Amino acid sequence: ASAGSWWRQAVVYQIYPRSFADANADGLGDLRGILSHVDYLAELGIDAVWLSPFYPSALADGGYDVADYRDVDPRLGTLDDFDDLVTALHTRGLRIVVDIVPNHTSDLHPWFREALAGGRGSGARDRYIFREGTGPDGSEPPTDWQSFFGGSAWERVEDGQWYLHNFAVEQPDLNWSHPQVRADFLATLRFWSDRGVDGFRIDVAHMLTKDLGDPLPTWAELQARPIDGSHPMIDRDDVHDVYAEWRSVFDSYDPPRTAVAEAWVHPSRVPLYARPESLGQSFNFDLLLAEFDAGQFRTVVTDNLELATRSGSSSTWVLSNHDVVRHPTRYGLPARTSTAQTPALEWLRSGGIEPALDRDRGLRRARAASLLVLALPGSTYLYQGEELGLHEVAEIPDEVRQDPAYVRTKGAQIGRDGCRVPLPWSAHAPAFGFGAGGAHLPQPDWYAACAVDVESADPGSTLSMYRRALALRHQLQTKEQLTWIETGRPDVLHFERANGWHVLTTFGTDPYPFPGSALLVSSSPFAGDVVPGETTVWFRRGALPSSQ
Numbered sequence: 001a002s003a004g005s006w007w008r009q010a011v012v013y014q015i016y017p018r019s020f021a022d023a024n025a026d027g028l029g030d031l032r033g034i035l036s037h038v039d040y041l042a043e044l045g046i047d048a049v050w051l052s053p054f055y056p057s058a059l060a061d062g063g064y065d066v067a068d069y070r071d072v073d074p075r076l077g078t079l080d081d082f083d084d085l086v087t088a089l090h091t092r093g094l095r096i097v098v099d100i101v102p103n104h105t106s107d108l109h110p111w112f113r114e115a116l117a118g119g120r121g122s123g124a125r126d127r128y129i130f131r132e133g134t135g136p137d138g139s140e141p142p143t144d145w146q147s148f149f150g151g152s153a154w155e156r157v158e159d160g161q162w163y164l165h166n167f168a169v170e171q172p173d174l175n176w177s178h179p180q181v182r183a184d185f186l187a188t189l190r191f192w193s194d195r196g197v198d199g200f201r202i203d204v205a206h207m208l209t210k211d212l213g214d215p216l217p218t219w220a221e222l223q224a225r226p227i228d229g230s231h232p233m234i235d236r237d238d239v240h241d242v243y244a245e246w247r248s249v250f251d252s253y254d255p256p257r258t259a260v261a262e263a264w265v266h267p268s269r270v271p272l273y274a275r276p277e278s279l280g281q282s283f284n285f286d287l288l289l290a291e292f293d294a295g296q297f298r299t300v301v302t303d304n305l306e307l308a309t310r311s312g313s314s315s316t317w318v319l320s321n322h323d324v325v326r327h328p329t330r331y332g333l334p335a336r337t338s339t340a341q342t343p344a345l346e347w348l349r350s351g352g353i354e355p356a357l358d359r360d361r362g363l364r365r366a367r368a369a370s371l372l373v374l375a376l377p378g379s380t381y382l383y384q385g386e387e388l389g390l391h392e393v394a395e396i397p398d399e400v401r402q403d404p405a406y407v408r409t410k411g412a413q414i415g416r417d418g419c420r421v422p423l424p425w426s427a428h429a430p431a432f433g434f435g436a437g438g439a440h441l442p443q444p445d446w447y448a449a450c451a452v453d454v455e456s457a458d459p460g461s462t463l464s465m466y467r468r469a470l471a472l473r474h475q476l477q478t479k480e481q482l483t484w485i486e487t488g489r490p491d492v493l494h495f496e497r498a499n500g501w502h503v504l505t506t507f508g509t510d511p512y513p514f515p516g517s518a519l520l521v522s523s524s525p526f527a528g529d530v531v532p533g534e535t536t537v538w539f540r541r542g543a544l545p546s547s548q
Ligand code: TEU
Pocket: 061, 064, 065, 101, 148, 167, 203, 204, 262, 264, 322, 323, 324, 405
């Protein structure tokens, strides 16, 4: 791919820095920990690394509460460490993407402290969204709006005013009508671009601009408003004015810096974010909600390839990230008619007991799904640990849970910590090789079997499968299209990429006669004449071209 379009079919590996590797033995992952594993990343065969936030933060939301957008959290390292990491990645041909969190700052950000110190009527409050309360003495919140993490979306400050926070209390929403807010994020994009960053992942990209109205609508009124570009808070058309300014920064670099939107919007509005004049690419989260089912996968693939074509972008694929239950666990729980997340959340709430998890089956299906996704046109975002086949960790005592998010159903508090447990690098080292200072979330005993050193030595491991698939993907990478081949079986998908690279997945338990002549890689042990159930195979038909 040419330098400017490297992202179109890239495999991007998401690192959650606090849980990847800890070099300074304080129990928290850090930049030098990542640096110590760049060869691992290069050998895995990915194209780019995306770092979740590593900026100074009180960790009220795992770093998505940023106190300074242009520095490194001292517990994670220094700007010099960051520069070393960029160099180490670039030397190995890997790109680096960093996370930008523009909807809200941390309440420790200098702007918010200034806003608090300035008091009522202070201009410093205009960078955020302050309002008077209601009720006789203003002691009731301005509205009954709910935050995503539960509870009121408004918090009262000492002098009696209230500020808006769509996420945690420690994450005040910014006012994107303010020129200084706009200018400062342009400076942040330039700061990291100047340090050699290749692209940006934009957090909550669909919520920056707001036009809340006066009087403010009620929660019910807000919910009833159509999300058609004119909603007071969500997916407004004018957010793309912001991204047009960002685009001119991205395009002022050679090669142009890239961006991917984390935008939870209706599929019909995804292309607005993915347009080249906006952010250029947008996450497709459909697979997070799909069950392990041929029909659902085919619909997701077809729809998203079409959406990407319509926007002039390439499609993206995500099976896991730091916000959701890991996919081997989702696939190992009983299917439901609603979404695949439903039983996973029940399972988490019960501490990993109900409903019963079939770990082997979940892993078998996860490997099949991953191998299918790695063969699709477009770019794939992997989440650290999925290459090891890690399950969600359910056995985390409530008192050590860190995540402010919770599922409100039945009032039980369940965070996202179970996919953020520090990685196992070595079966026998302290904290499974994460670091000599222990791990900031407890690692389960079953981690030993999934450690990098154990899986590296086993040709049948999930890690070995990812390595083989990623190496092949580089050789076989081809046009951004696929052709479905009808199998006559509703539980079996088969497609061909443009150069004779075939991919077949059996979603059910029944085997399927192997239709190829040369197997390239299989997600399950493969006997030769039949593809087992719940398995993906890559193969060629006829003789392999000599160029391979
Ligand atoms: O997530 C945005 C978001 O909408 C989340 O609430 C998401 O729906 C939820 O986590 C799914 O379980 C981003 C980040 O990815 C997340 O980690 C942050 O907590 C959030 O923004 C606030 O910055």
